[in-house]
Amino acid sequence: MIVRNVDVAVLGAGPAGMAAALAAARGGADTVLIERESHLGGILKQCVHDGFGLVRFGEKLSGPEYAGRFVRMVREAGLAVLTSTFVAEACRDGDESILMLVDRRGVTELHAKAVVLATGCRERSARQVMIQGTRPAGVMTAGAAQYYVNVLGYLPTTRCVILGSGDIGLIMARRLTLEGAEVLGVFEAKSIPSGLSRNIAQCLDDFGIELHLSRTVTRIFGDDRVEAVETAAVDEKMRPVAGTEERLSCDGVILSVGLIPENEVAEALDVPIDPATRGPLMDQNGQTQVLGVFVCGNASHVNDLVDYVSESGERAGAAAAAFVAGRRTRRLLPVIADSTVLLYAVPQFVDMDAPESGAVVYFRSREELGVTVVQVTAGGETVARHRYQHLRPPEMERLEIDLSRIPFDITFLNIGTESVAVAEVKS
Numbered sequence: 001m002i003v004r005n006v007d008v009a010v011l012g013a014g015p016a017g018m019a020a021a022l023a024a025a026r027g028g029a030d031t032v033l034i035e036r037e038s039h040l041g042g043i044l045k046q047c048v049h050d051g052f053g054l055v056r057f058g059e060k061l062s063g064p065e066y067a068g069r070f071v072r073m074v075r076e077a078g079l080a081v082l083t084s085t086f087v088a089e090a091c092r093d094g095d096e097s098i099l100m101l102v103d104r105r106g107v108t109e110l111h112a113k114a115v116v117l118a119t120g121c122r123e124r125s126a127r128q129v130m131i132q133g134t135r136p137a138g139v140m141t142a143g144a145a146q147y148y149v150n151v152l153g154y155l156p157t158t159r160c161v162i163l164g165s166g167d168i169g170l171i172m173a174r175r176l177t178l179e180g181a182e183v184l185g186v187f188e189a190k191s192i193p194s195g196l197s198r199n200i201a202q203c204l205d206d207f208g209i210e211l212h213l214s215r216t217v218t219r220i221f222g223d224d225r226v227e228a229v230e231t232a233a234v235d236e237k238m239r240p241v242a243g244t245e246e247r248l249s250c251d252g253v254i255l256s257v258g259l260i261p262e263n264e265v266a267e268a269l270d271v272p273i274d275p276a277t278r279g280p281l282m283d284q285n286g287q288t289q290v291l292g293v294f295v296c297g298n299a300s301h302v303n304d305l306v307d308y309v310s311e312s313g314e315r316a317g318a319a320a321a322a323f324v325a326g327r328r329t330r331r332l333l334p335v336i337a338d339s340t341v342l343l344y345a346v347p348q349f350v351d352m353d354a355p356e357s358g359a360v361v362y363f364r365s366r367e368e369l370g371v372t373v374v375q376v377t378a379g380g381e382t383v384a385r386h387r388y389q390h391l392r393p394p395e396m397e398r399l400e401i402d403l404s405r406i407p408f409d410i411t412f413l414n415i416g417t418e419s420v421a422v423a424e425v426k427s
């Protein structure tokens with residue numbers, strides 16, 4: 001078996017991983033970028049719609065265009081890149097991480113002083129939502145449908161329903177319609193949509209596709225291929241309401257029922273996971289509870305904007321290089337989110353020994369709120385605050401903290417709302 005040593009190994013070459021590898025190399029670390037697919041770009045390769053890069057480049061790019069800019073930077077920087085290489089196993093050995101890389105030639109044992117996990121997220125599948133009936137062909141996740149249409153050039157359904165109102169499902173409702181399929185509706189069990197408002201407007205309203213809230217798919221019919229589904233209204237506990245069933249003929253059921261950070265490698269490295277985000281517990285630079293193991297992008301928590309994914313990659317890559325160069329001490333303050341108003345906040349810790357980078361806290365609200373002031377307090381003092389016109393669970397928000405404002409004797413920070421001026425906004 002080949003054994004290789006490296007300063008920083010970056011796992012996953014989506015936008016997070018590419019940004020992390022570039023930053024680690026800029027920081028002077030001998031860096032390798034590892035990707036299981038044959039091309040760099042991650043999920044962006046299949047996102048042919050525009051809306052990427054407004055924050056970073058001030059332009060509305062498609063996913064491949066946004067990825068292309070980073071691929072070019074990776075090439076120009078002369079980074080070591082391993083494609084078609086899968087990280088099959090990982091373990092810790094003292095201060096190092098050992099990764100087992102599998103490619104066409106066999107297995108390589110890679111010893112890395114620091115690892116950046118940029119493995120993205122995976123979609124919840126049909127097995128994770130309880131639907132009665134048979135398991136015929138034609139039931140697929142929205143990401144799989146997107147891959148069929150945008151990468152392989154196949155139309156996987158001619159008449160379908162979409163279950164769940166996540167952004168990928170909304171985008172695929174429009175894409176399938178443009179490609180000639182009939183989308184009978186988007187069915188969402190919750191009383192509010194899961195996707196961004198702009199996607200509801202641009203992907204459903206503009207194409208006359210109906211969004212059915214508090215309604216779900218209760219049965220799938222068909223032997224070899226989906227022939228029909230049954231939908232029904234649900235009550236506030238998500239139980240189907242008898243007498244509201246409707247049968248719809250279709251040959252496809254597209255699932256858009258949530259994303260989960262991909263963290264098999266993190267778990268193999270004994271990295272503690274936050275049950276709220278399903279990603280690792282981390283500080284503002286993505287360093288997890290295991291020294292020398294960093295995380296960024298959708299592997300840390302599910303992001304809706306690629307610009308912030310790249311931002312988190314840059315922070316993690318730069319911090320991994322600093323770690324390799326000798327920065328080992330940390331003074332961690334927990335960031336405690338008020339769970340009555342916030343679904344989660346990341347990072348879960350700030351490292352006061354790395355104050356030069358400041359800290360960016362990302363959070364989602366638990367429910368829809370109108371004008372809201374969110375603040376971070378340290379021992380009763382406000383150290384960061386921002387007024388938001390509205391907060392909605394599908395929209396991740398961001399708040400910058402100047403760490404120099406935090407008194408030395410503080411042991412934790414709180415993030416919550418200072419005021420909610422207009423109670424609840426109904427969309």
Ligand SMILES: Cc1cc2nc3c(=O)[nH]c(=O)nc-3n(C[C@H](O)[C@H](O)[C@H](O)COP(=O)(O)OP(=O)(O)OC[C@H]3O[C@@H](n4cnc5c(N)ncnc54)[C@H](O)[C@@H]3O)c2cc1C
Pocket residue numbers: 011012013014015016017034035036037041042043044047050051052053085086087088118119120121146167168171262265296297298299303304305306307309
């Ligand atoms: C359908 C869709 C539409 C979106 N629309 C927008 C939009 O309009 N605007 C916007 O700003 N953002 C949008 N986003 C969000 C944004 O694009 C994503 O959050 C971002 O691309 C995620 O980047 P990532 O690098 O964290 O993960 P990914 O792009 O998923 O990259 C992870 C990479 O890791 C690799 N990998 C995983 N495990 C291993 C392993 N064990 N070994 C080797 N490699 C591995 C994978 O193959 C993959 O290439 C959208 C996302 C989706 C899914």
